[in-house]
Amino acid sequence: xAEPLRLxxxxxxxxxxxxVKIIQKHADVLSKRAGRPLKIVCxxxxxxxxxxxxxxxxxxxxxxxxxxxxxxxxxxxxxxxxGSEGLAKELAEKSLQSxxxxxxxxxxxxxxxxFELAKLAEDxxxxxxxxxxxxGGIPIIKAMREGFAGNDMTAVYGILNGTCNYMLTQMRETGxxxxxxxxxxxxxxxxxxxxxFDIDGIDAGHKLALLSAIAFGTKPDFDxxxxxxxxxxxxxxxxxxxxxxxxxxxxxxxxxxxGKLMQVLEPCVVPVSNPLGVIExxxxxxxxxxxxxxxxxxxxKGAGEGPTASAVMxxxxxxxxxxxxxxxxxxxxxxxxxxxxxxxxxxxxYYLRLAVLDKPGVIADISAIxxxxxxxxxxxxxxxxDPGQEVPIVLTTHExxxxxxxxxxxxxxxxxxxxxxxxxxxxxxxx
Amino acid sequence: xAEPLRLxxxxxxxxxxxxVKIIQKHADVLSKRAGRPLKIVCxxxxxxxxxxxxxxxxxxxxxxxxxxxxxxxxxxxxxxxxGSEGLAKELAEKSLQSxxxxxxxxxxxxxxxxFELAKLAEDxxxxxxxxxxxxGGIPIIKAMREGFAGNDMTAVYGILNGTCNYMLTQMRETGxxxxxxxxxxxxxxxxxxxxxFDIDGIDAGHKLALLSAIAFGTKPDFDxxxxxxxxxxxxxxxxxxxxxxxxxxxxxxxxxxxGKLMQVLEPCVVPVSNPLGVIExxxxxxxxxxxxxxxxxxxxKGAGEGPTASAVMxxxxxxxxxxxxxxxxxxxxxxxxxxxxxxxxxxxxYYLRLAVLDKPGVIADISAIxxxxxxxxxxxxxxxxDPGQEVPIVLTTHExxxxxxxxxxxxxxxxxxxxxxxxxxxxxxxx
Numbered sequence: 045x046a047e048p049l050r051l052x053x054x055x056x057x058x059x060x061x062x063x064v065k066i067i068q069k070h071a072d073v074l075s076k077r078a079g080r081p082l083k084i085v086c087x088x089x090x091x092x093x094x095x096x097x098x099x100x101x102x103x104x105x106x107x108x109x110x111x112x113x114x115x116x117x118x119x120x121x122x123x124x125x126x127g128s129e130g131l132a133k134e135l136a137e138k139s140l141q142s143x144x145x146x147x148x149x150x151x152x153x154x155x156x157x158x159f160e161l162a163k164l165a166e167d168x169x170x171x172x173x174x175x176x177x178x179x180g181g182i183p184i185i186k187a188m189r190e191g192f193a194g195n196d197m198t199a200v201y202g203i204l205n206g207t208c209n210y211m212l213t214q215m216r217e218t219g220x221x222x223x224x225x226x227x228x229x230x231x232x233x234x235x236x237x238x239x240x241f242d243i244d245g246i247d248a249g250h251k252l253a254l255l256s257a258i259a260f261g262t263k264p265d266f267d268x269x270x271x272x273x274x275x276x277x278x279x280x281x282x283x284x285x286x287x288x289x290x291x292x293x294x295x296x297x298x299x300x301x302x303g304k305l306m307q308v309l310e311p312c313v314v315p316v317s318n319p320l321g322v323i324e325x326x327x328x329x330x331x332x333x334x335x336x337x338x339x340x341x342x343x344x345k346g347a348g349e350g351p352t353a354s355a356v357m358x359x360x361x362x363x364x365x366x367x368x369x370x371x372x373x374x375x376x377x378x379x380x381x382x383x384x385x386x387x388x389x390x391x392x393x394y395y396l397r398l399a400v401l402d403k404p405g406v407i408a409d410i411s412a413i414x415x416x417x418x419x420x421x422x423x424x425x426x427x428x429x430d431p432g433q434e435v436p437i438v439l440t441t442h443e444x445x446x447x448x449x450x451x452x453x454x455x456x457x458x459x460x461x462x463x464x465x466x467x468x469x470x471x472x473x474x475x
Numbered sequence: 476x477a478e479p480l481r482l483x484x485x486x487x488x489x490x491x492x493x494x495v496k497i498i499q500k501h502a503d504v505l506s507k508r509a510g511r512p513l514k515i516v517c518x519x520x521x522x523x524x525x526x527x528x529x530x531x532x533x534x535x536x537x538x539x540x541x542x543x544x545x546x547x548x549x550x551x552x553x554x555x556x557x558g559s560e561g562l563a564k565e566l567a568e569k570s571l572q573s574x575x576x577x578x579x580x581x582x583x584x585x586x587x588x589x590f591e592l593a594k595l596a597e598d599x600x601x602x603x604x605x606x607x608x609x610x611g612g613i614p615i616i617k618a619m620r621e622g623f624a625g626n627d628m629t630a631v632y633g634i635l636n637g638t639c640n641y642m643l644t645q646m647r648e649t650g651x652x653x654x655x656x657x658x659x660x661x662x663x664x665x666x667x668x669x670x671x672f673d674i675d676g677i678d679a680g681h682k683l684a685l686l687s688a689i690a691f692g693t694k695p696d697f698d699x700x701x702x703x704x705x706x707x708x709x710x711x712x713x714x715x716x717x718x719x720x721x722x723x724x725x726x727x728x729x730x731x732x733x734g735k736l737m738q739v740l741e742p743c744v745v746p747v748s749n750p751l752g753v754i755e756x757x758x759x760x761x762x763x764x765x766x767x768x769x770x771x772x773x774x775x776k777g778a779g780e781g782p783t784a785s786a787v788m789x790x791x792x793x794x795x796x797x798x799x800x801x802x803x804x805x806x807x808x809x810x811x812x813x814x815x816x817x818x819x820x821x822x823x824x825y826y827l828r829l830a831v832l833d834k835p836g837v838i839a840d841i842s843a844i845x846x847x848x849x850x851x852x853x854x855x856x857x858x859x860x861d862p863g864q865e866v867p868i869v870l871t872t873h874e875x876x877x878x879x880x881x882x883x884x885x886x887x888x889x890x891x892x893x894x895x896x897x898x899x900x901x902x903x904x905x906x
Binding site: 062066070073074076077078079175181182183186187189190191192193194195196261319322327334335336337338339340341342343344345348350351353354355356357358360361362365366367368369370373374375378 | 493497501504505507508509510606612613614617618620621622623624625626627692750753758765766767768769770771772773774775776779781782784785786787788789791792793796797798799800801804805806809
């Protein structure tokens, strides 16, 4: 049998530990599938003495993970440290510079520095595996870089953050409010103590930036991405959306619109009849519009030890098999700077909730503003019968220009009957 | 840029033509993704003069496709001829013998001769791409051979035949009977003039045999597979299944049960609340139970020019990139002969429809037989009130041994109130 693929594993948190477990447990079949044994040479973590429920005594210990980059007895560095800067970045750069492959789950690192790292990899004959960075339970990087490689990919739609999808599902099922559900999710281990990255959409935004780069052959451009999380969503929104036949999903959308990139990461309302509308709990799903395929949809549990470690393993096995694919599907030097579309000029149907005082004339005022902005109402519900009190008005529109919706929202705020920030969401269906 | 990958395309039907179209249309981006140009060197088909809506004048014409196998200016033979024997088999064998890679959509060929071809490929340093053979619109071969390669795969469930799924959906939506819907499907181009391969489950059986080989590291064993098609399904079954909260799906099931292979291809009833229960129309879906992943499900349109040609392209690009994976995920010599489980000893919940004469005592007779076979009824519906006429009795059971169900069905046939063959289906939920 061929020489082993020699691994250095930097970071022994949940995922790093999961990878070690799989390599130990499935050693025999893994070497058959990979065509060569997978051999862990050294490991590194913050705390050597921590009990991890795995035996690491056979492996060298590196106090400084970056030292792995200069060891000549390692082929692949598995970077499980995390963070877009600092140690993870230094380790990735130095490993690639010395011609080592890297495997990583680090979406932040790649969303911010993906282009530079891709160039570094190619200049040094190395490859970057990052299946685990996006929806670990779904082989979406492989599907897009390889499976759909014969297609012109025109759009990507994804439910990319399990925590948010779990919370939105819980809010719908229990009627609970955002803050209560967040607390429960934290207690259940589905949300971090500091949930910012998840609920403000940053994590999903990183993932969208990577999928979009593969789909369109562009440099990942996280900084230009418009991101909105789910903090603003109320149980009222969930309820009314349901009444209109919709569910609220934190959606990543990247579309090629006449050569320009339309890309947003924000809560949208999606018909229940839509394949993405029925993805619930901690599940992720990604749909890619392709010119030869029809609605390929991949679904799976996105995060946690098992799925993420499984995705890392798939990259390790690919590297053992000698597979080298450009990081974003085409050579780094061919990646273009994305040209962004003017969001104001994009069109969509919309969901709008206004908190208004239940006074005579309020609907007349609102509908006059909509009319003046050329916005056509598709459905409208106002149910409160509590004169003088705050009640929600919820409406859906026909296809409307985004700029017109924003203008209308500005004007609503000038009405003294509108008492809170309007909640505006795109109604999205798969193409 | 590197040397082109040189292709011979044998067979210019819908899919072969589709492949040529994609290579012509996307030449530029394909060469970036593949790392080298894709160059069609020669083509072959039954009729040279047929109008195919593509320009093939730049390619050599081979009267005899098998001649491609001995050309030394070809790296990959794209076998689009079809059939498990004859020309397709000869071309595949001779191509592999001469060290050429093959790409094929030919599930029959691989289901019958997969092991021998896999050995031939490995002995000659060649590879076999067959993404298009199973659910073209879903990169399931890639997902299983590569994406899930870090997992112990314990079961595969698939809706693998678009024609059958379309017909079952139509029957449910229109209430139409099997023969009428078949005729409509033929007129709409969703079913062949001779629909045997599809509706008798042979096509889906071929596909299941391949997925099962990858999942369990066994030689494909189509001949031992128990197959039942959808001819027996009536609109009554569809209606009653719906009433119990189920839909009828032609399901391929392969499970590792304590080292033995439980494998069937037959109509099953699946809860509507199950991810496979909502897969409708010509869509395919495959779920693979993995030890590290949770319910990864891949969905997409299974057949037709676009999806199948797209899958062929993904194999071609893999080969251009130099990817060589053993045909069934591990070296052919490591593939085991599957040891089949005794189906009679497997357990399941069941759906049973009996056509009975509406006479006093009929339910007593039936329930006595069930009791004597230790079968516990979960639900039962008899609605006819037409004394002396034929009415359906539909029931579902709790977990029951298959042999006991078969024995009960034998005994039902001995009752003079039971007027037709019992319709028995497993109730299947994903693990």
